[in-house]
Structures are given as C-alpha cells and as structure tokens.
Amino acid sequence: MKSFTYERATSPAQAAAIVARTPGAKFLGGGTNLLDLMKLEIETPTHLVDVQDLKLDRIEKTREGGLRIGALVTNTALSADERVRRDYGVLARAIQAGASGQLRNKATTAGNLLQRTRCPYFYDPNMPCNKRKPGSGCSAIGGYSRQLAVVGSSDKCIATYPGDMAQAMRVLDAAVETVKADGTTRAIPIADFHRLPGDRPEIDNVLERGELITGIALPKPLGGQHFYQKVRDRASYAFALVSVAAVIQKDGSGRVSFGGVAHKPWRVAAADAALPQGAQAVAQRAFAEARPTEDNRFKIPLATRALASVIAQAKAPRA
C-alpha cells in the first residue's frame, strides 16, 4: 500500500473542500472497498479524509412522506430499520442479499453506491484495463467475460456495476444528495448517478471532484409487493450473475431494475410498461440493445427467468 496522510473531517462542506483542493485526496467511509483496492495499489490516494464523525448516520422522515438515509448509515442498520423493512422491502432485501455480515456492519450507504467494479481485469494490475489505466485497453473483451456486462457496454469497457443496494434504489427512484466544495448542495436522481462506460470507463458516476454524498432520499412508499431475486454462483456471499429488483402492484404493473448486467442499475421505461405482459415482454425491451459475449449470453435468459419467478411469486396467493 502507498503511504498516505489522514485526517478526520468535522463538517460535510469542510470534507468536500479538503478533497477538492488536495491532489490525490479521497474520502474514507467504511473503507471496505477502498482498503481492498489500496492494498492492490489500484487506488493510490495520498491523503484520506475520514468522514465518520460527520453525524450522517441517521434515517429520518422527509416532509414529502419519504425517508432520508444518512450517507454513513451502515448496510446492517439500513436493512434492519423498521420503516425500511415495512415500506421499502426491496431495499432491505437487496442489502441482505449482498456481501457478508461483517462487511454489512462496516460498509456505508454512500460507499455501497460508490463501490467499484469486480471485473477480474480491473483487479489484476498486470493486465490492461481502461477503467484502471485509461487508454491501456480492455482485457475483458475477448477475455474471461462470464460475469460482465451484456448491455450498455462500449468498445472500451464491459465492466458491471456490482452492487445490490443500488438496484433497489433505482426501482424506488431515490435521489443522491451531495455537497460540493463551495458548500452548494444538489440532489442527483439515481437514474443519472451512475454512468455508462462510453469512451471514459474510468469515470463511474457524475460526482465532481470533492463532491461528497451526504444522504439518499427515498420518495414516499410505493406500496405493492417488493422483491429482490439474486442469482449467483453460491447461495450466499457472492456477486450477482444477474439480479432483479422489482415492485409489483396488484394490477400487475410495476417497476423492475436488473443487476449484474450493465455498468449501472439497468431499468428501462418501456420494459417497466411491459410488466403486465410478463417476463419475456419485459426482457425483450430491457435487453433490446444487448451486446453479450459468447461467455455471458446466458445472462439474458437467466434474467428473464429470474423475473418470471418474481412475477409468479407476486401472483401467488399470500400465505
């Protein structure tokens, strides 16, 4: 690991200002992904600004009847919150489907959104990777791509966004609240937060340098039945091959986001609209522009069947 200096920020705006003006500085939340990457020298910050003292660890009601989740609320605390379990089941389920108990105890809400891809070539410093080293090439295209993106990818990068929580946030139309170095704040719709790789796969999201996530706002509850169906290589503690976050209403309408298939949570308006017609109709629209590799072509029928299973559960009489 490269040497770095460390300080604890005392306010969100101060933290943002320090990172904006200090070359090589990064925010440190729980650290469960950043430390992992620093040990491999994939991330090499020269200064860490620890935000743990910023009191962003509360879940509060909003005036609009929703919830505001502080950036530092741990994954365990968020998925255990009574209001989240009752009104935002898809979110509780998605978090519980990710990582391990130890990691969820330390990992933060903001950090979960910001976790980096698990593409094996991003993680291997000996191999070219446009996300890790811009311009070096993509080893995954033509390489081992079983876990990687089938849709929204580019000729520069076929990495996926690996997280589960953000799939639920996407279905719930959450907003990512931030503060910038000059103290101004903004709310970024989750739909616009993560980028597609395009020609700049090294940029995962739309945050500006020094812009700090302070919380995530959930609109008022949607009602309906909430599902998070994750398909992976082992029954627990593995990243998704595909996942389906869904909220389905009594009349069969609803919302669906697919995980493990793209560089961002993959939700398509036309696909949502096709929910009453069944999984095949949704998948045809969600994956209309898919460009899978030979190794990951299986993800499209797998995602379709995962959604079919969710729709069947929604139709089944409640026990």
Place this chain on the structure above:
Amino acid sequence: MVSGSAEFEISRRGVLACSGAAVALTAVPAEAQGPTAAAAPATLPVTLTVNGTRHDLTLDTRTTLLDTLREHLHLTGTKKGCDHGQCGACTVIVNGERINSCLSLAVQHQGDKVTTIEGLGTPDKLHPMQAAFVKHDGFQCGYCTPGQICSAVSVLDEIRRGIPSHVQADLTEKPGFTNIEMRERMSGNICRCGAYSNILDAMSDVAGERA
C-alpha cells in the same frame, strides 16, 4: 538469537516472531538509506481498548486493525487469511459488532473497544462458544477458528437483536435461531477444512442454552 540458551523453549510462534524481526531489520535500513528515499511514512497516535486493556500506540497510517492486533499488540489469535475481506479469518468484534479487521485502518478506530478471541475466554475459562467448538469438533486445522468463533458469538447476538437476513421469509418478523439462519449469517467465514456442519452444531448448542 538466543537459540543456544538451554532455558530457551523453542515454540513455532517464537521462531516465527524472531524471523519476522530479522526480515524487518534487513528491510527497513535499505529503504531508508536509498538515495531517492521518499518522505518518512505518515504516522499518527491511536488509542484502542482491546479486551479491556487500553493501548496508546503510534502507527503508520497504513496499518490495518488486523496488523495492529497481531504485529503491535502481539495478539496473534486473530488470523490473516486473504487480507481482502473474503475469508473472515480476521473477524473481531468492535464496539459490539463483528467486522473484518483486515479491511479497517487502525486510525479509523480511535477510542474503539475491540474484542478478539483472546478476550472472549481463556484456556482456563472458555467462552461457551469456545467450549462448544471443542465439544462438537468445530474445526480441523484451526486457522479460521478464531474468526469463526468471533463471528458465531456475534451471529447469535444479531439474531437476538432481530437483525434481519437474506433467508427470512417475512421481513417484519423476528428471526429465529434456526440452522438456515445461522448458515446464511456465517457465510463470510470460510473454512478450508469444511468443518461447517460441526460449527453449526456448536452454534445450535449455545443458542439452545440461550433460547
């Protein structure tokens, strides 16, 4: 080295500690004397309470909580497996919650209370979970065991506190001390010897006494 001394009792740990020191002695000056040596690594004071004892340390900022426990406090019960949060061998309990000590910097834990396997029980007075692991043969080589036991103690506490899990049918209900709940919650602790079923027996035994 004092290996010629008749009184010196050679243990595997002693040999490892000595050879570790020898490596450190040869490596550090070479780096420090280099003509292009970078600025000295940043250090910071850190205070931790480990197993009830307060420690005031000055550490390189890069030092993980795991390396602080093992290399600075010589509490070698906590093990380094993958060093990337994938195996759970480094699991310790910080302020009442289990975490991977390899994925945390010591400087993040200023003022925190840490419990390691050495703090759960002693050879003379085992923690009930330690005793249950012995009774049910919940290990083979033993390397993952301190992490398994710290995790197992926390898992029972998490179920008792009603922390929900992936295998829960109804999100609004309290979880039970069932086999499937414990299996799911222990998935962050890998055992290369495959002692899983005996670990589950040990946990069920302790959970049964609590229920």
